[in-house]
Amino acid sequence: MTAAVLSGKTLAQELRQSLKETVSSLAQNGVVPGLAVVLLGDDPASSSYVLGKERTCRELGMRSFDHHLSAATSQAELLSLISQLNANPDVHGILVQLPLPQHINAQEILQNINPDKDVDGFHPVSVGKMVLGEETFLPCTPFGILKLLEKAHVTLSGAEVVIVGRSNIVGKPLALLLMQQPYNATVTVCHTKTKDLAVHLRRADIIIAAAGRPHTVTAEMVKPGACVIDVGVNRIEDLTNPKGFRLIGDVDYDEVALLASAITPVPGGVGPMTITMLMYNTVLSACRRHGIAFPL
Ligand code: NAP
Numbered sequence: 001m002t003a004a005v006l007s008g009k010t011l012a013q014e015l016r017q018s019l020k021e022t023v024s025s026l027a028q029n030g031v032v033p034g035l036a037v038v039l040l041g042d043d044p045a046s047s048s049y050v051l052g053k054e055r056t057c058r059e060l061g062m063r064s065f066d067h068h069l070s071a072a073t074s075q076a077e078l079l080s081l082i083s084q085l086n087a088n089p090d091v092h093g094i095l096v097q098l099p100l101p102q103h104i105n106a107q108e109i110l111q112n113i114n115p116d117k118d119v120d121g122f123h124p125v126s127v128g129k130m131v132l133g134e135e136t137f138l139p140c141t142p143f144g145i146l147k148l149l150e151k152a153h154v155t156l157s158g159a160e161v162v163i164v165g166r167s168n169i170v171g172k173p174l175a176l177l178l179m180q181q182p183y184n185a186t187v188t189v190c191h192t193k194t195k196d197l198a199v200h201l202r203r204a205d206i207i208i209a210a211a212g213r214p215h216t217v218t219a220e221m222v223k224p225g226a227c228v229i230d231v232g233v234n235r236i237e238d239l240t241n242p243k244g245f246r247l248i249g250d251v252d253y254d255e256v257a258l259l260a261s262a263i264t265p266v267p268g269g270v271g272p273m274t275i276t277m278l279m280y281n282t283v284l285s286a287c288r289r290h291g292i293a294f295p296l
Pocket of ligand 1: 141165168170197211275
């Protein structure tokens, strides 16, 4: 068996086209969805993610409010900016790029974002609603993974899903979503204290690898026919690449692709979906604010 490649890049392009059309019809009502992007410092990975988000915003005809601040910005200054963005009617979504510098209390910052503009879905109100199965902004990476699985018609109801990783941004919310209606999967969440990762992975119909460690999922751990979603993004040295590095996931792609039924590549899998769902949430937020039906 050779796995079908679940291209997040292709699905993201399709969704972005639909979002572009929605943005253009909103413009006829005088509404331009606006996303404020806040970055502290110049970490290369964070800067690259932020630039990607700002560029995508503009490509879709949305407004991007870019706040690139010094790493020395104080908690009080950042809270003051969040308060200005909360009050700005042109801003429909606020994204604070994580991780924040050590001296910043990230939880306090996230809790000060107006939940109506919490397009990242990290505010406790958004998380609480998600746990209760109420309508809210879903965190972008889990949301993008759900879209990829839906598009590929992967059967989720009753499926054994094993997630590697229990972070607040990927593993935990994804587990909460997949166990609920309408997905109805049976979910196991593994982490570094899991006794035998391979035992869990071998019985999985769907594997979601979000450990941030290369080679976490090897071919011996995968049941033939399983669907494998690789969330991990790891930089490894590659002197043949002009950048000096290349990106790989958490899964041994070449070997696992020979026995899985479907697999996401890295890059080009989950990553493009994450940015797209951020745009989706921002357009949704603009529609909600102006009482316009969201067509997607
Ligand atoms: P994180 O906060 O570092 O969490 C990693 C999780 O994986 C932790 O729960 C950790 O367990 C677990 N883990 C690590 N090594 C393991 C192992 N060998 N066996 C079992 N569990 C293991 O990371 P994150 O923010 O969730 O991100 C995970 C990866 O996804 C990273 O590579 C990140 O860059 C990538 N990512 C990609 C996107 C995208 O859009 N493509 C979005 C978000 C994240 P403990 O809790 O016990 O430490």
